[in-house]
Structure formats: structure tokens, C-alpha cells
Amino acid sequence: MNELEQNLVQIVRLAIAEQIDDVRLYVARLVRKYRVTNPELAEQLDMYLRSRPSRSNSVLRKSAAPKDSSHAVPVDDESRLSLLKAFRDEPGRVQPLLSSDLEELLGQLVQERKQAGKLIALGLRPTRSAMFVGEPGVGKTLTARWLASQLNVPLFVLDLTAVMSSLLGRSGTNLRAALDFAKSTPCVLLLDEIDAVAKRRSDDADIGELKRLVTVILQEVDEWPPDGLLLGATNHPELIDPALWRRFDLIVKFGMPEQDAVREALRLYLGPDYAVFGRWAEVLTQAFAGESFSDIEREAHRFRRALALGASDDKTLVEDFLRGRMTSIERSKRIPLAVQLSKDSGLSQHAISDITGVSRDTIRKHTTGSPS
Ligand SMILES: Nc1ncnc2c1ncn2[C@@H]1O[C@H](COP(=O)(O)OP(=O)(O)O)[C@@H](O)[C@H]1O
Ligand SMILES: [Mg+2]
CATH class of the missing domain: 1.20.141 (Chitosanase, subunit A; domain 1)
Structure with missing residues (x-):
């Protein structure tokens, strides 16, 4: 069998087994694989992938989650470094000092998840994405850890500066791998130093790869599964692409400590x-x-x-x-x-x-x- 035929068999196998999330993961992989050699095919697949919300519900997905290495944390092929830093904090282990405004805002974010049923019954949905803005060392990362611990899920941190510094031409693949992974498991994903992408884009505006990175993130913010939480963090809000800015459900400003x-x-x-x-x-x-x-x-x-x-x-x-x-x-x-x-x-x-x-x-x- 040629490669395409093998792909077809694999898809059918997963589809018949109703492993819908694995079908999505597999198709996402195909999209990446054929983007260069067969862009038309990749685009078609990508379109179908995007035409439906990413996930069924978390209960289903947990039972269907494969136990094999496809669920290991992704690493960059060149450096073998883990692209995602994982934190699994017990609730109560990390407790940032927050202004009363922030405490209220973030408290609601947690309650929206814990009482999601109430919102959904009214046709509302919990906040899916938030952008943390503030100087270094004011608790953006710490607060992301705290949120994840409150929601009882791991936090994965993707440092976009690190992604950008991975070999040009690989950063898109790396970003995709990290995002696909985070979408496949209940978690909080923090895109740290999200301005790194925007900054680079304006510097080397002619490099298509970087433009695609922003596009990738833009699409992901829109499509982030309702039971995941996507966070961005930056201390350079002025560098963020306005299109990206608009897509985040919530902007959280971290001031200097009072x-x-x-x-x-x-x-x-x-x-x-x-x-x-x-x-x-x-x-x-x-x-x-x-x-x-x-x-x-x-x-x-x-x-x-x-x-x-x-x-x-x-x-x-x-x-x-x-x-x-x-x-x-x-x-x-x-x-x-x-x-x-x-x-x-x-x-x-x-x-x-x-x-x-x-x-x-x-x-x-x-x-x-x-x-x-
Ligand atoms: N709001 C806070 N409450 C308590 N400790 C904090 C707070 N913000 C920062 N810290 C301390 O500073 C360290 C670095 O904070 P971090 O969350 O990484 O900052 P940022 O991500 O905003 O640059 C934390 O590990 C913690 O020890
Ligand atoms: Mg930080």
C-alpha cells in the first residue's frame, strides 16, 4: 500500500472505533505532513477539521484517550527539549497575592467552570481564554498555576520565545504539536511571552513562517475547546497584534504590588x-x-x-x-x-x-x- 492508502486505513480504523478525538489528532498530523507536498489536500482536511468544534466532552475523551506515546508531552525534534513545561500543583499549594479586583475576577473564572451547567442552561459559556498583562515578576505564571490547581488540571506553559528560537521552519510545526497536545487533554495552556510572535512578525514581515504562527494562534483562540482554558501572558501589550488581542475573552491586568x-x-x-x-x-x-x-x-x-x-x-x-x-x-x-x-x-x-x-x-x- 502507498502512504496515502495507509493513512486512509488508519483514519477508517479510528473512525469505526468512534475515537473521534484521535481522528482529529491524526488528521491534524496529516495536515502538517501534507502542507508542503500536497497543499490542496492539506487545506481540505484542515477545513473539515475546523468546521466542527474540537472536542466532544471531557468524560468521553478521557475514556477514549490513547495510552500510547502520542500523548506524551511533545518535544522539539532538533533539541529534544520539551516544548511544554508542565506544572501539577495540589490545590492550595500555590496562592498568589492578588489585589481584591483580581481576586474577584479570577474567582469568577474558576466558578464559571465549577458551575458551568448554570451558564450553559442560559445559553452562556464559561470564559475560554484570557490574556495576562503585566511587568515581569508580578505573578502571571504563578496565577496560571493557581488557576490550574483550582480547576484540578495540569498547567502547560509554552514559552513562545523558545518556540521562535527553534530552527526557522520548525517553529510552526513545534507550535502546532504543542497546541494539538494541549487540546487533546484537559488542561490550562499558557502561551508565555506571546508578544515574541508579534514582535518578530513586524521585524521580519516577509517571512511567511512567522505570519503563519500568528494565524495558527488566532485560529486556536477561536476554537479552543470549551473545557480547556487558554491563557496568554505578555509584558508588552503594545506589541500584540490587535486581531489577536480582540479574540481573547478576558484581559487581566497585573499591577505592581500595592x-x-x-x-x-x-x-x-x-x-x-x-x-x-x-x-x-x-x-x-x-x-x-x-x-x-x-x-x-x-x-x-x-x-x-x-x-x-x-x-x-x-x-x-x-x-x-x-x-x-x-x-x-x-x-x-x-x-x-x-x-x-x-x-x-x-x-x-x-x-x-x-x-x-x-x-x-x-x-x-x-x-x-x-x-x-
Ligand atoms: N502575586 C504574587 N504573589 C506571590 N508571589 C509572587 C507573585 N508574583 C510573583 N511572585 C513571586 O515571584 C516569582 C515569579 O513570578 P511569576 O509568576 O513567574 O511572574 P511573571 O510570570 O509575572 O513574570 C514567583 O515564583 C513568586 O515567588
Ligand atoms: Mg512568567
Whole structure:
């Protein structure tokens, strides 16, 4: 038998066994295989593939899911690196600090899934896709993990920068493989650094491969199975193709941590050593204003390591840290910080002035001037 005949037999075998999801996977594979050698055939197959929603329901699919290697996490043929990073967190294991707005928004997203029946009865459907926007280190990935754990499914993270850096001509195949895999199993899929595709597209507008990548993603957002959740994350919203932007059901903006969140983060990251650093909590909270959670975490962990080694004490660590921070804190914020330091630390005004660059006169004026 020639190759096409073998494909036909395979399709019939799967179709007769009513393994509809496997038929879809197989056809998707054929589309990729024939895209170059027989584009007309590939296009026809692709059209039928897209003409029907991707999945029956998850119960059916679970029982029909093949146990063979076709369900292993896909890897790039060249590097053999796994394209998808998988997280399987127990509910309650990861808990991001979120503003009350975000907590509400994301809480609803979870409830929409848990009470999907209510929505469907009214002709509504749960949110299928969301775009996370925010600076690095504010909890986009962490929140994706939390969502997946709440929904009791794994999170797969596809780093689009990594996909893009895989050999040109393979990135499309790699992306497809990853998307097909994620569609074949109940999960949350996070397309991390989704701007990587958009950016590259505008840089090398003539490279058809990259244009196709965006097209692939566009189609997927529209067709994402209702029991899956597709997330995108970016810290460059301005680079996102507006057509892509529009297709996401929900936009979630992650801001820099607010003061209360900074305070909580310090408590969280200092762990048992909070007992030692607690008296610096207010000063540190002010000094960390405008920094991301991951920056706060990094410093807190450095403090803890130094303390554990006996290399330094809390006072020296905090003083040195503050000294380094002062250049990036504007003067109007340095004054209250100096005042706080004078309240909490027992340091002399001379020392505080030396650390903060605020004159002793100003410190004196603000500490004695305020009603206490
Ligand atoms: N909202 C948050 N609550 C608690 N910790 C956070 C939060 N955001 C970031 N972190 C800490 O910083 C690390 C990096 O965060 P991550 O979610 O990867 O940021 P992003 O994806 O936005 O760049 C996390 O592993 C966590 O330790
Ligand atoms: Mg991230």
C-alpha cells in the first residue's frame, strides 16, 4: 500500500472505533505532513477539521484517550527539549497575592467552570481564554498555576520565545504539536511571552513562517475547546497584534504590588526569619514600593541566606539594602522613610541621614514636628 492508502486505513480504523478525538489528532498530523507536498489536500482536511468544534466532552475523551506515546508531552525534534513545561500543583499549594479586583475576577473564572451547567442552561459559556498583562515578576505564571490547581488540571506553559528560537521552519510545526497536545487533554495552556510572535512578525514581515504562527494562534483562540482554558501572558501589550488581542475573552491586568501586598509578601518570603526582620517591616515596605514580587522575594531570600550563614545581621543587611535603594527612590518618599527609620530603628539621626541622604534638619523637623 502507498502512504496515502495507509493513512486512509488508519483514519477508517479510528473512525469505526468512534475515537473521534484521535481522528482529529491524526488528521491534524496529516495536515502538517501534507502542507508542503500536497497543499490542496492539506487545506481540505484542515477545513473539515475546523468546521466542527474540537472536542466532544471531557468524560468521553478521557475514556477514549490513547495510552500510547502520542500523548506524551511533545518535544522539539532538533533539541529534544520539551516544548511544554508542565506544572501539577495540589490545590492550595500555590496562592498568589492578588489585589481584591483580581481576586474577584479570577474567582469568577474558576466558578464559571465549577458551575458551568448554570451558564450553559442560559445559553452562556464559561470564559475560554484570557490574556495576562503585566511587568515581569508580578505573578502571571504563578496565577496560571493557581488557576490550574483550582480547576484540578495540569498547567502547560509554552514559552513562545523558545518556540521562535527553534530552527526557522520548525517553529510552526513545534507550535502546532504543542497546541494539538494541549487540546487533546484537559488542561490550562499558557502561551508565555506571546508578544515574541508579534514582535518578530513586524521585524521580519516577509517571512511567511512567522505570519503563519500568528494565524495558527488566532485560529486556536477561536476554537479552543470549551473545557480547556487558554491563557496568554505578555509584558508588552503594545506589541500584540490587535486581531489577536480582540479574540481573547478576558484581559487581566497585573499591577505592581500595592503597599499591603508588599507587607504581606515580606512576611511570606522572610518566613521564620520574619521574627528577626519584623521590626524593619514598615521601613522595608516603603523601600520596596514599585518593586515586583520577584524582586522582593530575591532580596528577602538573600537576607535569609546571609543570616543563616552568620555572615551578617538584620541591621547591617537592612541598612546596606536601604543605602542601595535610595538612588531609585524619589526625595519626597525618602523623607517619610527616614522618619519611619527614626521611629523603628533606634539609629541616630546622623546615621539615618547618612543612609537616606535626607538632612538631619529635615529629619528633626519631621519627627519632632509631628504630633506624637
Ligand atoms: N502575586 C504574587 N504573589 C506571590 N508571589 C509572587 C507573585 N508574583 C510573583 N511572585 C513571586 O515571584 C516569582 C515569579 O513570578 P511569576 O509568576 O513567574 O511572574 P511573571 O510570570 O509575572 O513574570 C514567583 O515564583 C513568586 O515567588
Ligand atoms: Mg512568567
